[in-house]
Amino acid sequence: MTRGGRLAVVVSLCFGLFGPVCLGCRANGGGEQRDVVMPASLECDTSPPSIGNLIVDVSYNSVRFAFSCDEPCRVRVVLTRRADGRLIEVWDAVDIEHSIEVSPLYCFSEYDYSLAVQDSSGNSSEVSGSFSTPEYRSAFIAYQHIRGSSTSDFPGWLDMLAAEGFDVLEVGQPDLGYMRSFDYGHFIEHDTGVAKMATLVEMANERGFETLGVYWTFGAPPYDQQHAELYARDQDGEPLDWLCPANPLVKSLVMDVLAAYLDRLGLDGIVLDGIRYLDTYCLCDYHMSHADGEPGTLRWDEWCSDDLTGFVESVRDMLHERGKSLWAYVWSYNQRYHEWFWGTELFSFRGQDWRGWAERGSVDGLKNMDYYVGPSLLLWLTLQELAVVGSRVLWAPAFWFSHQESGVDTPEELEFVVSTMREFHISGYSVFDWTKVISRPNDFGWAHDTFMQLNASPR
Numbered sequence: 047m048t049r050g051g052r053l054a055v056v057v058s059l060c061f062g063l064f065g066p067v068c069l070g071c072r073a074n075g076g077g078e079q080r081d082v083v084m085p086a087s088l089e090c091d092t093s094p095p096s097i098g099n100l101i102v103d104v105s106y107n108s109v110r111f112a113f114s115c116d117e118p119c120r121v122r123v124v125l126t127r128r129a130d131g132r133l134i135e136v137w138d139a140v141d142i143e144h145s146i147e148v149s150p151l152y153c154f155s156e157y158d159y160s161l162a163v164q165d166s167s168g169n170s171s172e173v174s175g176s177f178s179t180p181e182y183r184s185a186f187i188a189y190q191h192i193r194g195s196s197t198s199d200f201p202g203w204l205d206m207l208a209a210e211g212f213d214v215l216e217v218g219q220p221d222l223g224y225m226r227s228f229d230y231g232h233f234i235e236h237d238t239g240v241a242k243m244a245t246l247v248e249m250a251n252e253r254g255f256e257t258l259g260v261y262w263t264f265g266a267p268p269y270d271q272q273h274a275e276l277y278a279r280d281q282d283g284e285p286l287d288w289l290c291p292a293n294p295l296v297k298s299l300v301m302d303v304l305a306a307y308l309d310r311l312g313l314d315g316i317v318l319d320g321i322r323y324l325d326t327y328c329l330c331d332y333h334m335s336h337a338d339g340e341p342g343t344l345r346w347d348e349w350c351s352d353d354l355t356g357f358v359e360s361v362r363d364m365l366h367e368r369g370k371s372l373w374a375y376v377w378s379y380n381q382r383y384h385e386w387f388w389g390t391e392l393f394s395f396r397g398q399d400w401r402g403w404a405e406r407g408s409v410d411g412l413k414n415m416d417y418y419v420g421p422s423l424l425l426w427l428t429l430q431e432l433a434v435v436g437s438r439v440l441w442a443p444a445f446w447f448s449h450q451e452s453g454v455d456t457p458e459e460l461e462f463v464v465s466t467m468r469e470f471h472i473s474g475y476s477v478f479d480w481t482k483v484i485s486r487p488n489d490f491g492w493a494h495d496t497f498m499q500l501n502a503s504p505r
Contacts, residue, residue: 091167093189095119104177108149109438113159115142119163122147128156129471150437153473154181182474184214189479191247192217199248203484204253209227210494211501214256216317217243225415229272230303234310247311258373259313261439262320263300264289278328290328292353294391301364308370322396352395359408371410376400378414378431404435411440412478421459425466432472444476447490464500
């Protein structure tokens with residue numbers, strides 16, 4: 047078709063990631079259609095972009111894709127979780143170099159991925175593959191056992207942990223209560239046990255373990271009149287063996303101790319244990335003059351929980367600035383039991399709003415302290431809690447061996463617990479008293495043998 051004696055150019059368009067893109071040019075004049083030779087500057091780009099130097103970096107609950115294209119491209123990543131077909135779609139802006147992190151993912155899960163790139167002309171390329179997120183497995187070694195052992199024992203411990211499939215080592219916890227003094231600086235610098243902990247952590251880091259320091263957050267030394275304002279108080283005004291979680295001086299002190307431990311030990315992160323109130327809320331002068339409502343009322347509980355959450359997030363921010371992670375031990379069982387027994391939902395238990403912590407991302411991971419219940423109840427509670435937490439944070443239930451006539455007592459129970467957690471793609475597990483495996487091999491050698499078997503067939 048001609049208009050005004052000129053040749054009309056018909057441009058075919060399609061709509062891609064970037065809107066209309068040229069697919070080809072054809073001319074039609076005098077009933078004859080022919081290809082039009084476009085100037086070099088206007089020629090259509092029909093070459094697909096290339097994807098190079100692809101790195102797929104997988105962690106417990108995230109994956110990072112790093113790669114480059116030979117021209118600016120927009121990127122679309124789609125992940126499919128094989129267990130349930132759940133899709134995750136992520137886009138990245140136009141660029142040549144790309145680094146895309148996708149989170150949160152489920153631990154111990156298999157994912158398929160497709161990575162598609164498209165340039166401004168609509169040409170595209172795609173690569174696909176699969177990956178598996180690992181299972182979180184941590185073991186705790188008590189400070190007392192570390193202090194009483196020789197550093198020559200440490201390589202054997204780490205070899206055993208690696209053979210059993212553990213990749214996270216928790217050490218602790220010489221807190222203020224254990225030090226029996228507020229002079230934490232001198233203790234951390236000169237205590238023999240802390241020096242040995244530093245050696246163990248260094249060896250573990252060199253072998254690729256993630257290392258976490260467990261800290262009994264508000265445990266208090268014996269009453270010290272010089273620091274009387276820091277102690278929690280009961281209804282009679284008597285000091286408890288606990289620090290007041292709401293007192294800004296206590297919060298500042300705990301932050302200083304945590305920072306000192308990080309610097310001294312070279313840890314990858316912190317696990318806050320005892321991050322709660324005691325059986326009763328603190329009734330010290332500071333708390334009574336600052337908290338909302340009356341003790342025992344919902345308004346009081348909410349104030350205490352919100353204040354404690356604020357402190358947890360302050361610790362998280364301090365750790366994240368240093369590139370470290372934050373975990374917390376929580377008493378989810380007690381909260382569930384209260385709700386079942388009384389038939390009403392409990393806002394928090396002793397100030398621990400662990401549901402809110404998961405939803406808000408206040409922590410990187412949670413470890414439920416249901417270790418004193420039997421295996422079946424432990425698993426039931428864990429599945430209930432996982433339904434609340436989802437994949438927003440890592441969730442690793444902790445268990446004991448033979449603890450107060452409960453816990454995990456036999457190879458069959460241990461295999462049952464771990465296998466069921468894997469079946470339901472729970473993040474993993476934490477063994478809170480792995481110290482028994484190395485200190486009492488005649489009594490707990492069965493645990494080592496069972497872990498070896500489980501590690502040999504992880505899926």
